[in-house]
Amino acid sequence: MIRAIIFRLHLTVAAAAGVVILMLAATGVILSLEETVTGFAERRYRVAAPAGAERLPPEEIAAAAGLTATSLSYRSDPHAPVRVHEGQARYARVNPYTGQVLATGPGGLERFFEGAHDWHRWFNVSGGSVRRARAVTGVVNVAFLFLLLTGPILWIPRPVTRRSLANVLLFRPGARGARRNLNWHQVVGIWSVLPLAVIAATGVTASYPAVGDRVYPMVGNVVSAGAWPAGSVSQGVGIEGAAISEDPARALDPDLSAVFATAEAWAPEWRTLILNLPRSSDSEVRVEVQAGRAGQPQRTGFLTLDATTGAARAWTSFADDTPARRAQQFLRYAHTGxxxxxxxxxxxxxxSLAAALMVWTGLSLAVRRLRRFVRRRRAPPTSGTA
Structure with a gap:
């Protein structure tokens, strides 16, 4: 009786949310390939790095881009171009040795992935509809989590024998039609349930800030603070023992070359440096230092430097965040891996591909069940014989 009730609930929730879960899973697969695909596409812009050549000063690179530059993004790879950003909407790839503009963006590939992001998060709507759309994706994540929790109850065979367990743990190559779909649905579900539960649960915290506010303090106590990189401005010593500048005087003539040199020396293992260009009234420059890939906040820090001398003033990293803030970032990027x-x-x-397959086979089974029900209802009643 209980198993029958759980089955009906499972079927109802799957039928109601299945199409949206399928969309979220499909866009999740696409987004998991974003860094790989764009990395391959970026190879066409690799530049020659002559032996002993040095990059042009940041000011010259910014001027060569022909944009109202707000930040410069450097890669540690000497063959990578520098991205000169104008806000978040536009950028130019610039050869750091010659100042030649190689291309401007975003291009079609980046717009495609941006659209996939928007569909995955809020159905590609805009304006005031975003909040409502995010609430819907949150409900769907809750529904998916419910399906993942009830699925194993239905998949456990009765009675439990070696053969019955093999039917739900191993693929059956000879199965066809509904039996194949059921086998795939069960096998993929059994082997994927725990990772998919993590993905669904972290999606819920992202969709509902109120849920996140309750979860973050608990999760933050078990998230490692990390220890990257070594060195602390608070100790009163900067790069290579140089005294830290504490003069808050306004920057009249920024020296971005000195700023960049200090940032490079601060974390020799850096992978990406994002230099935020100061305004004329700013006395400080902020540089984002990444030693890992995008989405690894535990390997990212922010260095604040004197705009005129390039001396380090402050360093903040993942370890300096509150436990709740660390948990928020951890859950955000655990969702995507x-x-x-x-x-x-x-x-x-x-x-995510496994989730898409589970939804597809589950909906197929539901449609077959619906067709059988309709056929039975339409079948003429059998008349008794004398």
Whole structure:
């Protein structure tokens, strides 16, 4: 009786939310490939790095882009172009040795992935509809979590024998039609249930800030604070023992070359440096230092420097955040797998593909069940014989 009730609830929730879950899973697969695909596309813009050549000063690179530059994004790869950003909407790829503009963006590939992001988060709506759309995706994540929790109850065979367990743990190559779909649905579900439960649960915290506010303090106590990189401005010593500038005087003549040199020396293992260009009234420059890939906040820090001398004034990293803030960032990037690097992102994509297959086979089984029900209702009643 209880199993029958759970089955009906499982079927009802799946029928109501299945199409949206399928969309979220499909866009999740696409987004898991974003860094890999754009990385391959970026290779066409690789530049020659002559032996002993040095990059042009940041001011010259910014001027060469022909934009109202707000930030410069450097890669540690000497063959990578520098991205000169104008806000968040536009950028130019600039050869850091010659100042040649290689291309401007965003291009079609980046707009495609941006659209996939928007569909995954809020159905690609805009304006005041975004909040309502995010609430819907949150409900769907809750529904998916319910399906993942009730699914194993229905998949456990009765009675439990070696053969019955093999039917739900292993693929059956010879199965066809509904039996194949049921086998795939059960096998993929059993092996994917725990990772998919994590993905769904972290999606709920992102969709509902009120839920996140209750979860973050608890999760923050178990998230490692990390210890990257070594060195602390608060100790009163900067790069290579140089005294830290504490003069808050306004910057009249920024020296971005000195700022960049200090940032490079601060974290020799850096992968990406994002230099935020100061305004004329700013006395400080902020540089984002990434030692890992995008989505790894535990390997990211922010260095504040004197705009005129390039001396370090302050350093903040993942370890300096509150436990709640660390938990928020951890759950955000655990949802996509990015927290664990490219491998984690690919695994998240693989399990998203598994979710898509589960939804597809589940809906197929539901449609077959509906057709049988309709046929029975339409079948003429059998008349008794004398």
């Amino acid at each position: 990015e927290y664990w690097g490219l491998g984690g992102q690919w695994l998240a994509g693989l399990f």
